[in-house]
Amino acid sequence: MSLDCLQTPCLLLDKQKLLNNINRLNKQLTRFNVTSRPHLKTLKSVDAARYMLGDLSAPCTVSTLQEARQFAQAGCKDITYAVGISEHKLPEILDLQNQGVTLHIIMDSFEQAQFVHAFCRENDCQLSCLIEIDCDGKRAGIKPDDPQLIAIAKILQSAGLFSGILTHAGGAYDCRSLDEIRAMAQQEQAAVRDAASKLQRHQISCDVISVGSTPTALLGEGFDQVTEVRAGVYASMDLVMADLGVCQPEDIALSVLTRVIGHNKEKNWLILDAGWMALSRDLGLAPQQNGYGRVCDETGDVLPGLYVNSANQEHGIVALPEGLDLSHFTIGTLLRILPNHACATAAQHAGYQVISDDEMDYWPRFGGW
Ligand SMILES: Cc1ncc(COP(=O)(O)O)c(C=O)c1O
Structure with missing residues (x-):
């Protein structure tokens, strides 16, 4: 399913992963x-x-x-x-x-x-x-x-x-x-x-x-x-849970969809339209481990070695590892960022773009006390 119709940054919820995670706990507690x-x-x-x-x-x-x-x-x-x-x-x-x-x-x-x-x-x-x-x-x-x-x-x-x-x-x-x-x-x-x-x-x-x-x-x-x-x-999992070994990064149902909006050629950096306002400032278990989140391609496959290394309010910066060229990520390329701490990242958004095999839905969420 193409995500190109979505404005970025926005919060994606992969429904199948959500259901798998829910089933996993239910099975354990039923046992x-x-x-x-x-x-x-x-x-x-x-x-x-x-x-x-x-x-x-x-x-x-x-x-x-x-x-x-x-x-x-x-x-x-x-x-x-x-x-x-x-x-x-x-x-x-x-x-x-x-x-x-x-x-x-x-x-x-x-x-x-x-x-x-x-x-x-x-x-x-x-x-x-x-x-x-x-x-x-x-x-x-x-x-x-x-x-x-x-x-x-x-x-x-x-x-x-x-x-x-x-x-x-x-x-x-x-x-x-x-x-x-x-x-x-x-x-x-x-x-x-x-x-x-x-x-x-x-x-x-x-x-x-x-x-x-x-x-x-x-x-x-x-x-x-x-x-x-x-x-x-x-239910959603996050990188903290993956780093603890409680789940795999592939199980994380929540991600922030973002687009490449620039290149810093001198430093070999990608600039994204997801900064800390979209990702949160939560650095998870160990600062520097995953930066502000791990980078996946548009389909949700983890891109090894790619992290949001730093974040301004509306800009995220991904320092590409040696050997990886900016030309792989033209302006407009869609990427997904896995959250360090799901509660904190979700709190930055008004709702979820819920994606499943061939359907898209929107679930509102609320905040406040
Ligand atoms: C009192 C209490 N119970 C249950 C939970 C759920 O823990 P977890 O987010 O690890 O599932 C929390 C989380 O902070 C909590 O504060």
């Missing part, structure tokens, strides 16, 4: 008989969510209230807002709940449990609360052996607000081999099992035991006692 609660924050698209969830009323995860609103309006009914709660967000959470959505919120402090408890008493309502567990020391959450865990669970349980626990092994992104990721997946699961058994000793049981990141979801084994797995970037 372990554990529920999928996909994170919808990467693509922020109702059309994409339909494929990720199968049925929009299936469990999903979001990272902003904007996502919660948009996906609730589209028909999502069981949403985990997986970012620590602050008091000023509670009225809107209740609003969504009153529209028939179950919106699980997360917290990792006694202070949060107290203001949620007070809010529910004042408003004569119930919210579903999950305690965030720290499984890797990388971000938020409470360690399974922190005595505060029991204190937080008790205040929530006393008002019927406690649903369970959740953790996210963001540390998987720092792993250097697939074996390290497998070990991180075990560590992630062990942390929630440990927290759940400590709670059980105080007669507090967890209906929800939630884990997840794309690397640990795809490489994890067992999932004993885990009730659900949250993965997000698995």
Whole structure:
């Protein structure tokens, strides 16, 4: 299919690759008989969510209230807002709940449990609360052996607000081999099992035991006692996932379509019409590894050794390796750039040009909070 009709730069979503990636996770989780609660924050698209969830009323995860609103309006009914709660967000959470959505919120402090408890008493309502567990020391959450865990669970349980626990092994992104990721997946699961058994000793049981990141979801084994797995970037994949070894560059469904708009003959550089506004400034795992993205030809085949080495606002620069001549890339040549970090690149665009064998479609996406 010719992409020549498209204005550049724009964001391409390869539908077959998207579906393959979604099938891969679904197969893995079916194998372990554990529920999928996909994170919808990467693509922020109702059309994409339909494929990720199968049925929009299936469990999903979001990272902003904007996502919660948009996906609730589209028909999502069981949403985990997986970012620590602050008091000023509670009225809107209740609003969504009153529209028939179950919106699980997360917290990792006694202070949060107290203001949620007070809010529910004042408003004569119930919210579903999950305690965030720290499984890797990388971000938020409470360690399974922190005595505060029991204190937080008790205040929530006393008002019927406690649903369970959740953790996210963001540390998987720092792993250097697939074996390290497998070990991180075990560590992630062990942390929630440990927290759940400590709670059980105080007669507090967890209906929800939630884990997840794309690397640990795809490489994890067992999932004993885990009730659900949250993965997000698995649907599109990106160069971070490819560099971790979780996928191949060929599996990445997202790319920025760009045209060659100039040559710097002295330096043997191609100038593209995709700068950091189209690609984002995210350099991925290791600065310089992939520059601002890996270069593919119009059909999506990776061109070995070609990267967007630097980026201005609307210009990308590809330094051609020795032996490769600018004449291979006449002005107007279409290229695709694979993103370092899908969430960041997608956020630069208003929607996706969805390409499949013989069809083109447009899926809008949203941003904001
Ligand atoms: C709380 C939480 N759960 C799940 C995910 C999904 O992780 P990934 O993007 O690796 O699939 C994220 C991603 O940041 C997250 O913050």
